[in-house]
Amino acid sequence: EDQVTQSPEALRLQEGESSSLNCSYTVSGLRGLFWYRQDPGKGPEFLFTLYSAGEEKEKERLKATLTKKESFLHITAPKPEDSATYLCAVRRNGSRLTFGEGTQLTVNP
């Protein structure tokens, strides 16, 4: 059974304080690891897809990396508008995703 574990559950940062969110996964035959951002009361917003170990993708202050066991979402010099829940998901076969529980990020001004 596919398993996705995200840590920490919650993270509070000061504006400008860089940090990383972790997503550990157990899946045979990974066909993609996905990062989403979800604001309260809204649907998840697609951020990145990573397919193979060593791959990295960047978007503004976010950078996602992938190893054979985990993925990191690095946040550089975060701003209050980066506050959200960040969800990680994996895909094995087909298009079905298995989600982690998410990391709730709060960035204080």
Added chain:
Amino acid sequence: GAVVSQHPSWVICKSGTSVKIECRSLDFQATTMFWYRQFPKQSLMLMATSNEGSKATYEQGVEKDKFLINHASLTLSTLTVTSAHPEDSSFYICSGSKPGLAGTVISYEQYFGPGTRLTVT
């Protein structure tokens, strides 16, 4: 591109009534659509997967007679909550998946709608 809409964004209904939620992919054809529900402070729970023109595949523990899913076209899927009860109150989110190509890998990125807040009184 890859925008998904849901309607309504919120609905309040009385116990015993049925509610229909629409999910539309606005700028792409979604070969597969998914329905999730999400409780406060929890992650997304997949309810069912539907492909256009065929019956939906429901996850274990999800009552197919209670949550009716119709995927009539490549841009529209509907979820009907029949005989709703207070315990069905939740945030329902749909997503559409379109196959693409990432290098040599077929990608299936899912794009989510804004969600529908259902409250059953």
